[in-house]
Amino acid sequence: MIVLLAAAVLGIAVAACGPTLRRPAHDNYAVRVEQERQQALAIAAEWERLRRLDAIAGRMRMAASGLCAETTWWSGFRLADLYSYGDFMPSASRRAGLSEVPELNVVVPGSPTARAGLKEGDSILSINGARPPRGKEAVRSLMETIVRAYRSADPSLRISVLRGVRTIDTVVTPEVACSHAVDLARSAETNAFADGVNVFVTTGMMRFATDGELAFIVGHELAHNVLGHIDATRANSLIGALLGGVIEGLTGAYGMTDTGAALGGLAFSQDFEAEADYLGLYLHARAGYDIDVAKEIWRKLAIESPANIDFALTHPTTAERFVALDVYAKEIRRKQAAGRTLAPEGLR
Numbered sequence: 001m002i003v004l005l006a007a008a009v010l011g012i013a014v015a016a017c018g019p020t021l022r023r024p025a026h027d028n029y030a031v032r033v034e035q036e037r038q039q040a041l042a043i044a045a046e047w048e049r050l051r052r053l054d055a056i057a058g059r060m061r062m063a064a065s066g067l068c069a070e071t072t073w074w075s076g077f078r079l080a081d082l083y084s085y086g087d088f089m090p091s092a093s094r095r096a097g098l099s100e101v102p103e104l105n106v107v108v109p110g111s112p113t114a115r116a117g118l119k120e121g122d123s124i125l126s127i128n129g130a131r132p133p134r135g136k137e138a139v140r141s142l143m144e145t146i147v148r149a150y151r152s153a154d155p156s157l158r159i160s161v162l163r164g165v166r167t168i169d170t171v172v173t174p175e176v177a178c179s180h181a182v183d184l185a186r187s188a189e190t191n192a193f194a195d196g197v198n199v200f201v202t203t204g205m206m207r208f209a210t211d212g213e214l215a216f217i218v219g220h221e222l223a224h225n226v227l228g229h230i231d232a233t234r235a236n237s238l239i240g241a242l243l244g245g246v247i248e249g250l251t252g253a254y255g256m257t258d259t260g261a262a263l264g265g266l267a268f269s270q271d272f273e274a275e276a277d278y279l280g281l282y283l284h285a286r287a288g289y290d291i292d293v294a295k296e297i298w299r300k301l302a303i304e305s306p307a308n309i310d311f312a313l314t315h316p317t318t319a320e321r322f323v324a325l326d327v328y329a330k331e332i333r334r335k336q337a338a339g340r341t342l343a344p345e346g347l348r
């Protein structure tokens with residue numbers, strides 16, 4: 001009896017939750033078309049973010065090259081083809097303009113590639129005489145050619161492209177840059193992190209920060225790598241954490257979710273954080289950014305996460321970081337005024 005009564009109650013509840021409105025039907029084909037359109041928009045938005053991030057990161061990595069143990073070459077372009085976004089969105093990739101032939105999907109304005117006259121959308125015929133194979137290995141094969149050139153005595157790239165019906169042959173002369181690459185992490189979290197080798201900035205942070213603030217954040221994470229704050233074993237576990245989606249980074253407790261908190265042991269010490277801010281601001285100055293802008297990021301993050309204004313676990317408080325940056329900026333200005341080299345005190 002009790003069971004029957006319960007079932008009756010449940011039945012009523014389910015009925016009450018069911019749809020009752022008579023909505024006009026929509027077309028599944030229209031949904032598929034819209035999916036493709038949204039995927040193409042997502043691809044275009046990603047290129048826009050990469051263009052912005054690469055412009056800032058390139059400038060910071062070149063500025064860091066004199067203080068960085070290992071350097072490489074920077075040209076300021078990215079390659080993509082029909083396979084870059086996986087098999088799941090080939091028609092969207094076509095709509096975004098991609099084909100079987102790899103093309104320059106990002107060319108940073110003012111970069112060595114832009115100065116060589118190359119443009120986004122140019123299709124790669126060959127690099128240093130090597131033609132890309134047809135199919136899914138094309139971009140990887142070209143990247144290998146580029147890496148070989150960068151490791152050789154002559155890092156310049158002889159690039160032949162097709163633009164419309166015109167073939168253009170040019171030479172890109174790359175510039176020296178700190179070897180730590182900077183890339184985008186697809187995450188809504190307002191964060192950035194370093195894994196000892198590379199630097200990652202989340203899409204959430206890209207939305208949040210101005211260009212000047214973003215440059216400081218890239219500088220802070222580069223500084224962690226330059227100063228060797230993360231050893232190889234830790235770097236591996238951090239990469240694992242990154243693949244898991246969340247990792248301790250720039251904003252400490254602020255950016256942490258449960259997963260991040262579980263990885264608390266990986267957090268940098270407060271001294272390492274302060275040190276990364278210190279070197280990071282020097283890199284910011286060397287790259288020609290306004291060093292008074294950098295500290296504003298800590299006020300903005302404080303507004304987002306008031307708990308971090310006076311609570312510190314793994315990172316200094318946002319208030320301490322703001323005040324410290326102001327002091328570092330004064331030291332940098334004194335050196336600028338005296339015409340001295342912009343390098344932090346005590347850097348080996």
Ligand SMILES: [Zn+2]
Binds near residue numbers: 272
């Ligand atoms: Zn940090």
